[in-house]
Amino acid sequence: MSTTFAWIGAGALLAFNAAAQTTQPNGEAPVLARISETRPAAIEANWTPLRLPTGKRIALLGGSYLMAIDEDWGFGPSVYGAAKGNYGGVFTVGLTAQRRWRLGQNTHLAASLYAGAGGGLSSSEVRFGGGLMLRPELSLRTEAGAWYSGVALSHVSFPSGNVKGSSIGFVLGRAASFSSFAPTDAGRFGRSTQRTGLGFDEITVQGGLYKPRAGTRNRSGVASTARMGKAGADLRHYIAEGSWWGVEASGAAQGGADGYMEVLANAGQDWAIGHPSLRLGGQLAVGLGGGGNIDTGSGWLLRAGPSLRWQTPWGPSVRLDAGLARATAGNFKSGFVRLGLSLPLDRPPSFNAWGMEESKPGVVRTQQLFTSVQHLGKVRFKDGRQESITQLGLMMTRELTPHVYGIGQAGSAAWGSAGAYSYGLVGLGVQARPWAAQPRWSVGAELMAGAAGGGGVAVAGGAVAQGEAWTQLNLGQEERLRLRVGLGQWRSLRGDKQSTSLLNVSIGYAFGSLTR
Secondary structure (H helix, E strand, O other): OOOHHHHHOOOOOOOOOOOOOOOOOOOOOOOOEOOOEEEEEEEEEEEEEEEOOOOOEEEEEEEEEEEEOOOOEEEEEEEEEEEEOOOOOOEEEEEEEEEEEEEEOOEEEEEEEEEEEEEOOOOOOOOOOOOEEEEEEEEEEEEEOOEEEEEEEEEEEOOOOOOEEEEEEEEEEEEEEEEEEOHHHOOOEEOOOOOOOOOOOEEEEEEEEEEEOOOOEEOOOOEOOOOEEEEEEEEEEEEEOOEEEEEEEEEEEEOOOOOOEEEEEEEEEEEEEOEEEEEEEEEEEEEEEEEOOEOOOOOEEEEEEEEEEEEOOOOOEEEEEEEEEEEOOOOOEEEEEEEEEEEEOOOOOOEOOOOOEOOOOEEEEEEEEEEEEEEEEEEEEOOOOEEEEEEEEEEEEEEEEOOEEEEEEEEEEEEOOOOOOEEEEEEEEEEEOOOOOOOOEEEEEEEEEEEEEOOOEOOHHHEEEEEEEEEEEEEOOOOOEEEEEEEEEEEEOOOOOOEEEEEEEEEEEEEEEEOO
């Protein structure tokens, strides 16, 4: 690709992957799968000022991962959160499509459309409606190497609410690349001189506790020091031995703060202590958080503390973190502790004693990224009414074996009257292709649990779970396009429990990456 999106390719980071064996049962060397596709990609952040119906001014900080689908178009997941004013906890999650035009050697024009769902702190004067958010943008960017920046004209609208407005903001981005194996290579040995997939080395499922310090108050000014349970996940990318950066998201799952959510960027370093697999270090994080009547002011959060990591002989790692978190504004300061289980996604760069890159094969496993529309039947609200909710979400799956996969899902209410209701779930599933005559069809079932809340939905504490059975059609020569329909049940897990049926319709993109 030579124009528009093609020029943002910057080359993937080097990585190599290990396998349990490198020969076939007959002793012959296997025919290794090779990367079938490398596409330009980009990581973007933008700043969007917004005037509320009350006249107060806030700003939304957005982040997107965009992958090129041809020389002009790209798409990918995005998240927006309040980062100015006194509306910490306003979040939306969705999908961005972008078209680019080359104007000069170092200049391009971009038109984007974001569609997502969410909301946050609302009142009779500030209403996010059902939660659907649309954000068209036109921006002019100037490039400097792999980086680019520019000015953007955008319009934010919650169509079923009264929050809307146009403004001039800023955009900052960095070129990247997306390399992958064909999904049809799943189960084969493969070799790569690049990180494959999204470029993250591991995913961690974690749970923990916040214990607010004295002086912490809620948005009503009342002392709020009750313990809050949290559940979430993070993605980590290693840049050197024991050094990493990553992104994470979590929400309240216990303690009466349902609706609280945080999205953070983190970095850290650890060192071996006594044994190479036992590592002690520290971590720092900064990002946005709020909701659940937690007073985080503008939404900015800082977090720091020690970390302990044990790398098991079987691949996964166990992590224990602790420390202090606080809002830069508002009245939230809390100690925390959390425990996590990390599962490998890819292999970080590996070098021999002479500093030369080592190339080792691995096994290709399929990952899938979906955009989902999920309909919940009659859901009970805190005021006693019962209504249906239709949610817009993002879903990622990763094969652990040919028949078992891990899954993560996050999203928010988009239609109905539960604007600001958001959820984050993780779990496991099983899958099979039972019809030899129809190999593109597969079936499966999954079970997930996590945190949810906001929008007035009655989920005491925030812990929820859902189970689903699904059928899926794989399309395209390499089966990269995925269409899925699922039926199941959603339920809350604490307090006055409730449950309802769910219907899930998803469209996704599949790619292969190497196991460690």
